[in-house]
Amino acid sequence: MDEPFGPENLIAALRTLNARGEFLITVLTDAEGLLMASAPSPGWDAEKQAAVVALVQRAARQAQAASMDAADEVAIRDVTGRRLICRPFEVDGQILLLSVLMEAGRPYRRLTNDAIRDVRRAWAF
Amino acid sequence: MALQGSLQDMGVADLIQHNCQEGRTARVDLRNGSGGQTAALFLEQGQVVHAESQGESGEEIVYRVLSWTEGSFSVEPGVPAPDHTIQRSYAGLLLEGMRRIDEGTPEPEPPQAASSPTGVKAGGGPAKEEGSMSERIQNLKAIEGVAGVVIAARDGVVLEHSLDGDPDKEGAVAVFVGYAAAQVGQSLALGDFEWGTVAIGKETMLVVEQPDFYVGLLLEEKASPALVASKLEGVLRI
Numbered sequence: 179m180d181e182p183f184g185p186e187n188l189i190a191a192l193r194t195l196n197a198r199g200e201f202l203i204t205v206l207t208d209a210e211g212l213l214m215a216s217a218p219s220p221g222w223d224a225e226k227q228a229a230v231v232a233l234v235q236r237a238a239r240q241a242q243a244a245s246m247d248a249a250d251e252v253a254i255r256d257v258t259g260r261r262l263i264c265r266p267f268e269v270d271g272q273i274l275l276l277s278v279l280m281e282a283g284r285p286y287r288r289l290t291n292d293a294i295r296d297v298r299r300a301w302a303f
Numbered sequence: 304m305a306l307q308g309s310l311q312d313m314g315v316a317d318l319i320q321h322n323c324q325e326g327r328t329a330r331v332d333l334r335n336g337s338g339g340q341t342a343a344l345f346l347e348q349g350q351v352v353h354a355e356s357q358g359e360s361g362e363e364i365v366y367r368v369l370s371w372t373e374g375s376f377s378v379e380p381g382v383p384a385p386d387h388t389i390q391r392s393y394a395g396l397l398l399e400g401m402r403r404i405d406e407g408t409p410e411p412e413p414p415q416a417a418s419s420p421t422g423v424k425a426g427g428g429p430a431k432e433e434g435s436m437s438e439r440i441q442n443l444k445a446i447e448g449v450a451g452v453v454i455a456a457r458d459g460v461v462l463e464h465s466l467d468g469d470p471d472k473e474g475a476v477a478v479f480v481g482y483a484a485a486q487v488g489q490s491l492a493l494g495d496f497e498w499g500t501v502a503i504g505k506e507t508m509l510v511v512e513q514p515d516f517y518v519g520l521l522l523e524e525k526a527s528p529a530l531v532a533s534k535l536e537g538v539l540r541i
Contacts, residue, residue, distance in 0.1 A: 251502040253528075254484045257495045 184215025191296035192217035195278070199289045202279040205230055206297065209266070209273035230262075230279060258282060267294045269301045307377040310336065315368050316397055318376060323349045323393040330382035336373030344368070345384035351393050353384040361388040362396065369400035394460040398515045436463050442538045443518065448526025453477060453519040462516060473508065476501055477519030480510040498532045513539060 192204040196217050206215040252264045259282025266275050276290060322329055326349035333342045342356035342364055354364035440463050443452045453464040455474030464470040484496035499510045509520040509528045518539060522531060
């Protein structure tokens with residue numbers, strides 16, 4: 179799974195996000211964690227990309243069990259400062275999850291806001 | 304009919320956890336293989352309410368027997384407790400017991416005074432240990448930017464909190480983030496989990512993992528998670 183996955187317009191939105199934020203990987207799933215689109219950065223191996231998707235899938239299910247459907251953002255940071263950010267948002271009555279993995283110190287809030295807007299636009303077509 | 308077995312097959316912590324999770328009322332007799340000491344734990348509706356050994360009673364007995372790894376046990380269901388000397392939840396007892404074993408805390412000297420009905424002995428440990436958990440909560444809450452604190456065991460049981468809202472829900476959130484973080488570490492071979500955050504509306508919870516539990520810090524609206532996290536050293540084992 180080292181190739182991008184999903185409809186072209188969604189892949190384009192995720193690729194733009196990766197390039198602007200220099201993120202390691204960007205994944206778009208539904209609320210159940212089912213993969214809708216993904217865009218890895220060059221050099222990011224398929225195994226880790228699959229691991230991110232599986233992780234988001236499990237986390238999405240646990241979030242529902244922990245009554246966390248209303249969360250706006252979940253961030254996990256390791257001791258090196260690398261972060262995994264998950265941002266749920268609604269499109270056309272459906273909850274989607276945008277997850278990005280990034281190196282320490284990278285800004286992400288505005289970039290993911292832009293990406294969410296791009297995904298909403300792409301969804302409309 | 305009593306259930307009997309070896310502590311090598313089923314440890315004391317597992318015995319307590321299993322019977323308490325089942326909500327049992329029972330007498331658990333323990334015999335230490337190495338020293339020949341005996342102890343009896345009494346469970347009522349899934350909580351350890353009394354423990355006695357060699358004329359002593361209270362929480363300290365539980366902490367002592369948790370270190371027994373050889374010997375035998377028997378569980379007699381339905382036996383009522385002759386006294387109630389323990390008030391801490393079984394999860395709290397197990398966590399404190401494990402913490403003492405991890406830290407190699409020496410067993411306290413046998414008390415000189417008789418046990419009080421609550422199991423808090425004159426100059427004894429339990430009150431101090433309860434105090435230290437509350438103290439930890441107070442120290443965390445004193446950090447600038449922290450509005451509330453919840454400490455939850457890995458199974459989601461809230462051990463202590465200083466929240467006005469729903470501590471069980473906040474505890475579940477803390478455990479969710481901690482668990483997800485562990486999965487991130489395993490799946491992506493990242494470094495150790497440092498901290499995580501969950502933002503819900505204007506509320507942000509900072510979650511930090513400790514050896515036996517998760518700490519959730521409800522942050523004030525303008526507080527920076529990174530800044531608060533940097534102040535945790537000294538209050539928590541980071």
